[in-house]
Amino acid sequence: MADYKDPENTILMELKDGTVVIELLHDIAPKHCERMKELARSGQYDGVVFHRVIDGFMAQTGDVQHGKDAANLRMAGTGGSDLPNLPAEFSGIPHDRGTLGAARSQNPDSANSQFFINFSDNHFLNRQYTVYGRVTSGMEHVDAITRGEPPASPDLMISVKVAADA
Template sequence: MDADAIKAAVKDPENALVIALKNDGAVVIDLLPDVAPGHVERIKKLARDGEYDGVAFHRVIEGFMAQTGDVKFGKAETGAAEFRRAGTGGSDHPNLKAEFSRTPFERGTCGMARSAMPDSANSQFFIMFDQGHFLNGQYTVWGQVVAGMEHVDAITRGEPPANPDRMLSMKVVADL
């Protein structure tokens, strides 16, 4: 998918992302700044700073979701010993206050990962393979996949996968 096709697929290029996956797979996400302004701001900042580039999908559960975004331990250059800690790290920025909403978790919904503490989201996020209404009101929704869900469906499964897929890059569409 080229830059023009990506821009045509979104409502607002400043509030949309494109994640490049293997085999030229582009995943386009509409951001929801009206639902989760703080989380959207953080995701865009980390994307613009290149923090998500090369980060692995470290937890991918069939029928549920694909989790990524550990910018501390999820990068290829981290090394095997530290990669075992993928899923426990975040960015150098402070954790975010929860922005729970009535927006439901459906196929393609993007939500922030967190610990048991509601205000512990930082950089990690997940993309739903299917609906997950049991998450509604308990995790922050910040985006929705609008193109390329077939590439999300092709992400290697595992907790962690033996050979994890990675985000080659993540960009704000306005910056393409």
Template sequence: MAEIKDPENTVIIELEDGNVVIELLPDVAPAHCERMKELARAGAYDNVVFHRVIDGFMAQTGDVQFGKADADVRMAGRGGSDLPDLPAEFSKLPHGRGTIGAARSQNPNSANSQFFINFTDNDFLTGQYTVYGRVIDGMEHVDAITRGEPPASPDRMISVKVAVDVA
């Protein structure tokens, strides 16, 4: 496993095949990092499916309203949390392979709980979507997520924890 330099700003996503470790970037997008940690600590991301997974592009998840594995997954992607939407925190940080981006509607200030992990370098997203983290370990597990919009049998985040909270 990769060395965790800042446990308060590291998130561990447990998938069926193994853990994905994400280093958050609070110096780049502080509000988005805080939101991810708040929802993780509340257990809101636990059991949420990857509802939009496009080969050669990205895997999207985080719909805490409609994305629970036991819900109608076809509704996933339309909801968020009960918290207010976040203002964009765009940067020049590229949307490279393994980076975490905030999913949103056409309104740049509509990110809430949903996020995506880039399978490949998606530079065309740079400056259009907020980057707020990057995978530092377990990208092979991200690569193995079942494709589809939505996938017929979607993978899910079993649990999402802030590393400092894991005993």
């Protein structure tokens, strides 16, 4: 097992090209971090597609309700988990390349299970979407995710685990 600074707040996301290591910012957005760990530990993120991937912007995934149904992927991005929505945890942490942001509707308190990883610095999102993690290694695997809204053949999260459990 690799030596992670805080294994309880480190996510290991397995993609087709390799492992993406994400450091959760528990001190900044504790509710969002706890939700990600809960969904990872229950296996709900495993096999979920990246349903919205915009070159130069971000890759979005995490629709545990619709993101695994290959016959109905046009619904991906419209659902969440069966858990309640989360209150916004906006902070001064910028949406830099490799940061993890909570996807939501127009309502700031509507984040649930979906998230995105920024391909570039997207500072126009600052203080409007909760930042709760950052990629510490494997960003090249994120960069290789198939583009599209939705992609014709979407990539998926093969598995998502908390490093403390791996």
